[in-house]
Amino acid sequence: MSQNPETIASQVEETASKSGLPPLDQWHPELSGDMDLRVSRDGQWIYKGEPLAREAIVRLFSTILRREDDGEFYLVTPVEKWRIQVEDAPLLAHSLTVEADGAEQVIKLTTNVGEVIEVGNDHPLEVGSYAGTDEPRPIIHVRHGVTARLVTAAFYDLAEHVVEHEGRAGPELGVFSNGNFYKIG
Structure with missing residues (x-):
């Protein structure tokens, strides 16, 4: 071994x-x-x-x-x-691209190892925060419990596509990808 x-x-x-x-x-x-x-x-x-x-x-x-x-x-x-x-997420995600718009839009990110990941059921987006701070921690689930953290530039690019959506408890901010709505903030 x-x-x-x-x-x-x-x-x-x-x-x-x-x-x-x-x-x-x-x-x-x-x-x-x-x-x-x-x-x-x-x-x-x-x-x-x-x-x-x-x-x-x-x-x-x-x-x-x-x-x-x-x-x-x-x-x-x-x-x-x-x-x-x-130390954090094992992969980084950058180079955000968006196809279509509204509920039909598809968000794609490229990881630091060259893999293109499409936000959706298999690769959900989650925006939490670091413990003890309000610093956002945006991640995309890759596979087998492994995540990729969006680099700052990709998170800013993502923010350009944030929309208001009527949720169960009222209006929510987030993005659509592959027909799913992902809350941000």
């Missing part, structure tokens, strides 16, 4: 499905241990104190990362499971 990023990458590369994503929901190995890998709030993946040099490994790791019921993040392969540290 190895916690070397190159070794883990080679274990996973052959198992990707047609969608390009490994069948993570089918893998349930025992915990191998803690890996000296940390994802900083600014989205850098840091292994043993140094940023991971190969972008391809970061991209691959983003597809084998899951957050489990204990709130911890794990890199999972068919035979290994390594706990890692994540």
Whole structure:
């Protein structure tokens, strides 16, 4: 067993499905241990104190990362499971684009690993706040408990599409995407 990023990458590369994503929901190995890998709030993946040099490994790791019921993040392969540290959301979302308008609009974001995510049932948008502050924390759910935090510019772009919608308790502010309304604020 190895916690070397190159070794883990080679274990996973052959198992990707047609969608390009490994069948993570089918893998349930025992915990191998803690890996000296940390994802900083600014989205850098840091292994043993140094940023991971190969972008391809970061991209691959983003597809084998899951957050489990204990709130911890794990890199999972068919035979290994390594706990890692994540300071905020493990991914960042930027480059917001909007197609159509009103209730028909579709919001798309690109993550820092190049994945385009469409806000909707499979990838809901949630705007909370950081504990102890009123600072907004806008995230989009990616998969397996992993989220991507909208960078400031993307959040400002999103704010340009906020509309008032009549909710159960009266008017609410938010955005539409794929026929769903997501409250903001």
